[in-house]
Amino acid sequence: MNNLQKIDPKISQLIQKEAERQKRGLNLIPSENFVSPAVSEALASVCTNKYAEGYPDQRYYSGNQYIDEIEKLAQKRAQKLFRAEHVNVQPYSGSPANLAVYLALAQPGDTILGMSLTHGGHLTHGHQVNLSGKLFNFIQYKVNPQTQRINYQEIEELAQKHRPRIIVSGATAYPRIINFEKIHQISQKVKAVSMADISHIAGLVATQNHPSPLPFTDVVTTTTHKTLRGPRGALIMCKKQYATSIDRMIFPGMQGGPHENNIAAIAVALQEASTPAFQKYSRQIIKNSQALAQALQKQGIKLVTNGTDNHLLLIDLRPHQIKGKEAENLLEKAKIYVNKNTIPYDPQSPLNPSGVRLGTPALTTQGFREKEMKKIGEIIALLLNHPFDQKVLEKTQKQVKKIIKIHAS
Numbered sequence: 001m002n003n004l005q006k007i008d009p010k011i012s013q014l015i016q017k018e019a020e021r022q023k024r025g026l027n028l029i030p031s032e033n034f035v036s037p038a039v040s041e042a043l044a045s046v047c048t049n050k051y052a053e054g055y056p057d058q059r060y061y062s063g064n065q066y067i068d069e070i071e072k073l074a075q076k077r078a079q080k081l082f083r084a085e086h087v088n089v090q091p092y093s094g095s096p097a098n099l100a101v102y103l104a105l106a107q108p109g110d111t112i113l114g115m116s117l118t119h120g121g122h123l124t125h126g127h128q129v130n131l132s133g134k135l136f137n138f139i140q141y142k143v144n145p146q147t148q149r150i151n152y153q154e155i156e157e158l159a160q161k162h163r164p165r166i167i168v169s170g171a172t173a174y175p176r177i178i179n180f181e182k183i184h185q186i187s188q189k190v191k192a193v194s195m196a197d198i199s200h201i202a203g204l205v206a207t208q209n210h211p212s213p214l215p216f217t218d219v220v221t222t223t224t225h226k227t228l229r230g231p232r233g234a235l236i237m238c239k240k241q242y243a244t245s246i247d248r249m250i251f252p253g254m255q256g257g258p259h260e261n262n263i264a265a266i267a268v269a270l271q272e273a274s275t276p277a278f279q280k281y282s283r284q285i286i287k288n289s290q291a292l293a294q295a296l297q298k299q300g301i302k303l304v305t306n307g308t309d310n311h312l313l314l315i316d317l318r319p320h321q322i323k324g325k326e327a328e329n330l331l332e333k334a335k336i337y338v339n340k341n342t343i344p345y346d347p348q349s350p351l352n353p354s355g356v357r358l359g360t361p362a363l364t365t366q367g368f369r370e371k372e373m374k375k376i377g378e379i380i381a382l383l384l385n386h387p388f389d390q391k392v393l394e395k396t397q398k399q400v401k402k403i404i405k406i407h408a409s
Contacts (some may be wrong), residue, residue, distance in 0.1 A: 022403060025335040026376060030312035030359020031172070031202065033229045034366065035269070042268045043231050044152060048261035055090075070264050077270035081206050083214050084237035089266055090250050090258040091234035094199050094223040097250075098124040098168075099132060101219050101236060104249035105193050106165040108135045113164040113192070116140040118342040118350070120174035122197065139164065143174075143344045148305045150174070152182050159190045169213070170197030170221075173341050173357050175308035180213035187218075188323065193242075195219045199234075201310055203227030203361070207282035208275050210310060218242060227311055227361050229278075230269025233262045244339065246309045281364060285311045288360040291370035295377025301384060304343050306356065312359035315384070316343050325352040331385055334396045335404075336380060372403060 005012040015184035022034075035043075053060040054077075056068035071089060078087040091097035107111060115121030119142045123130040126138025139162050142295075144151045154326045158166060167190075169183040172384075180196050181351035187194035196213035202222040213220050219238040236246055251258070272278055286309070293303055293313045304314035317327055325342030331338050341357035344403065358380075360373065379396045386392040 020165050023408075024405070025337055027337050027362040028358040028360070028376075029337055029339050030357060030361065031226050033225055033227070033361045035225075035229060035231060035265070036272060037118040038272070039230060039265045039268050040306065042214055042265040043261055045195060045261055045264060047264045048259070050260050051257045052260050053257045061112070067260050070260065071258070074263050074267035074270065077267055077274070077277060078235055078237065081270055081274055082212070083128070083219070084264070085215070085240045086238050086243040088236040088243075088247055089233075089263050091221075091236060091254065092255060092259065092262075093220065093232060094197070094234045095124050096254060097221045097223075097234040097236050098122075098197060100249045100254055101195060101221060101246060102132060102136060102166065102395050103253065104245040105219070105242065106136065109137060111137045111139060111162050112166045112168060113139050113141060113158055113162065114168040115150075115171055115174075116142050118346055119143045119344045120171040121168075122170070122172045122199075125168050125170075125197070145345055148344050149176055150178065152179060155183060156186045156189070159186050159192065164192050165197050166193045168195045168197060169217075170201055171201065173312070174177075174230060174301075175209060175310060175313050175316055176305050176381070179311045180211060180217055184213070184218075193218045197221050198329055199223040200312065203229060203273060203278075204285070204310060207279045209282045209286060214241075219246070224266050224269060227282070228269060228273060229281075229361070229365065231262050231265040233266050235266075284369065285360050285364045287370055288368060288373045289366050291373040292358065292360060292377045295374040296381050297323050299378060299381030299385065301381050311361050312357060314343060315356045315358065316342060317356065317384070318343075318347075318354050318357065320384055320387070322384070323348055323352045323354060324356050326382060326387065327356045330383055330393070331356075331380065333393060334379070334383060335400050336376070336383075366407070368407065372407065375399075375403060392409055 037133045050067050052064050052067050056071050074089045075087045114125035117127045125133045126133045141155050164194040167187045196217045199222045201210045205212045224233045289308050293308050302316040328340045337360050338356045341355045342353040343355035346354045
């Protein structure tokens with residue numbers, strides 16, 4: 001970073017501090033990960049200099065012969081990895097990708113069925129403060145109050161009653177396997193488009209560690225970071241019959257020139273995700289997640305759905321003396337990074353909810369295994385069980401430093 005240091009020492013210093021923070025802490029935020037040096041190199045490449053409005057072989061600018069090949073490679077790799085009929089690699093992020101699908105396949109005011117944010121869904125699945133909830137008539141389904149798992153019977157009943165244009169599945173805070181095929185079958189019964197947002201579990205789906213919504217689901221969206229371990233971008237995968245409408249909504253409907261440096265980095269990440277090493281990594285994510293869950297439960301910590309099948313878990317803080325915001329801040333003091341999160345039927349405000357969300361993709365990338373996850377779980381439990389004890393905080397701070405030092409060596 002010699003050039004950056006010369007031109008803008010303030011930004012250079014802040015980036016260095018952020019790199020040090022990432023290195024000296026335990027990142028358990030399930031939507032974050034560490035990209036490989038190869039992905040970083042592609043992201044910082046000269047591809048950022050090229051403007052490429054349009055699609056391969058149909059650009060509005062000259063000089064795109066190599067950019068076209070890069071984008072085609074990204075498309076082909078995603079098609080092969082996920083067994084998709086058609087892929088658009090241009091969405092800037094997951095939120096515009098989802099909105100593009102809604103706008104391509106429904107009209108403003110149409111009814112769409114999606115999972116409630118407070119029950120594990122996403123803002124773009126129809127929350128009232130989001131543009132998706134403002135443009136469309138979203139009906140929100142919830143989880144079973146006893147099991148805290150998706151209630152497929154409720155989804156079918158709501159679908160039969162409201163006859164939605166699209167039924168959205170997928171989640172951001174749901175620790176169990178989703179039955180995408182069941183939701184697609186419900187969609188067929190009411191002649192709705194089935195849409196799955198697999199942003200959190202894409203890496204697990206790509207490696208057959210979670211059932212795939214493809215090839216039967218009509219449209220599948222995903223971000224490319226998180227468990228897929230790529231740059232921050234998105235993919236839209238769909239059946240061929242929806243390809244033209246979706247492509248036209250991305251460009252020229254919503255976006256201008258695609259970020260071709262990002263697409264190059266996505267192509268690299270997809271190549272990495274097709275390797276045996278990534279298969280092993282994906283399996284380890286789940287092993288680590290379950291080891292962390294077991295360690296927490298052994299220390300009396302309550303988990304939503306009583307465990308996990310995937311990369312994340314959700315702590316129910318209602319038995320404790322603190323809420324989500326305080327727990328997030330407390331853990332950060334020990335250099336453990338999590339995020340506050342609502343739990344199903346949460347009595348608290350989303351600004352200070354009753355839960356915290358944890359995940360293992362980033363620590364797994366750094367080489368952590370079940371043994372370390374067990375210790376980390378014990379540290380988290382100790383803090384949550386004694387949130388106002390300064391001596392406990394100081395003890396856990398030392399323990400975290402020791403874990404990081406041993407692991408780094």
